[in-house]
Amino acid sequence: MSLDVQVHTDLPIIETHQHISERDKTDRTFGWGGNHIENVLSAMASNHVVTAILQPLGGASDPVAVHRYIAENAKRYPGHIFGIASLNIKEHGEERAVLELESCVRELGFVGIKLHGFSHGFSPNSPLGRVYFETANRLGVPLMGCVGAHGMPFTNPGLYADMALEYPNLKIIFAHLDYPIAETAVSLAMRAPNIYLSSSLSIPAYLRLALEKCGAEKIMLASEDSDSITAEIAKFAAIGATDAELEQMLYKTPIEVFNLHGRVAQNPPTAEMISMKRQAGFVVA
Numbered sequence: 001m002s003l004d005v006q007v008h009t010d011l012p013i014i015e016t017h018q019h020i021s022e023r024d025k026t027d028r029t030f031g032w033g034g035n036h037i038e039n040v041l042s043a044m045a046s047n048h049v050v051t052a053i054l055q056p057l058g059g060a061s062d063p064v065a066v067h068r069y070i071a072e073n074a075k076r077y078p079g080h081i082f083g084i085a086s087l088n089i090k091e092h093g094e095e096r097a098v099l100e101l102e103s104c105v106r107e108l109g110f111v112g113i114k115l116h117g118f119s120h121g122f123s124p125n126s127p128l129g130r131v132y133f134e135t136a137n138r139l140g141v142p143l144m145g146c147v148g149a150h151g152m153p154f155t156n157p158g159l160y161a162d163m164a165l166e167y168p169n170l171k172i173i174f175a176h177l178d179y180p181i182a183e184t185a186v187s188l189a190m191r192a193p194n195i196y197l198s199s200s201l202s203i204p205a206y207l208r209l210a211l212e213k214c215g216a217e218k219i220m221l222a223s224e225d226s227d228s229i230t231a232e233i234a235k236f237a238a239i240g241a242t243d244a245e246l247e248q249m250l251y252k253t254p255i256e257v258f259n260l261h262g263r264v265a266q267n268p269p270t271a272e273m274i275s276m277k278r279q280a281g282f283v284v285a
Contacts, residue, residue: 014254015052017222029059029119033279035225041271043226051264055084058119063087071108079265086114111258118151142171157185164192177202198222208239216248
């Protein structure tokens with residue numbers, strides 16, 4: 001007996017939320033590991049993903065090194081790979097963190113900044129969180145924020161409401177759309193023109209709700225890692241979206257949000273099919 005689930009489409013797809021692992025290490029927060037560039041390229045090739053936006057895991061041992069690794073692969077695979085910068089201001093200090101975020105955007109060409117409230121351990125509307133908003137706003141790139149049940153109280157989407165008003169020109173992306181915060185996230189995205197939603201950790205019912213209430217212009221694909229890309233795309237296939245809506249969510253919206261006009265690849269990368277040896281969590285026998 002076998003189970004083979006495949007994506008069949010000629011629609012170019014952009015993956016906006018892909019955590020790249022450190023070699024021979026697991027993430028200090030989640031215990032995740034094993035998602036390397038060869039895994040990402042393989043998943044892109046088999047799922048018609050033309051572009052993937054990579055970022056460090058929230059508990060990466062050396063996020064600065066991960067940023068450089070992402071930049072190397074962006075240069076090696078132009079149009080296929082882009083980067084989002086993320087590091088913990090509490091570990092690196094405000095001055096060093098801001099310098100690194102600036103370097104990633106200005107020198108390495110990264111297209112966003114990630115505030116990982118759960119793993120980094122602070123609220124988005126705190127003085128520490130405001131540093132990320134101010135920096136992203138000044139650099140002209142979107143800010144992705146970690147929301148969801150997994151990191152309360154720091155991942156409460158309501159904590160982004162005042163920040164969205166304070167920084168009206170800054171695009172803010174909610175990284176997850178899961179229970180019990182999905183309806184709150186959708187409600188905020190309906191009311192704030194600069195808040196966007198992404199599919200990670202959602203179910204089709206919440207994704208459909210987001211489409212009905214906010215429109216395809218507010219929604220993007222987010223898969224976390226390469227072995228989730230097929231399943232995430234399947235959610236979009238299950239919500240009754242039109243072809244135009246699918247193209248908007250899976251391709252046009254991320255181009256607009258991340259300012260990727262004329263920069264993405266036209267076709268998926270050519271890559272060897274590689275099975276993934278995923279590490280997840282700290283459970284031991």
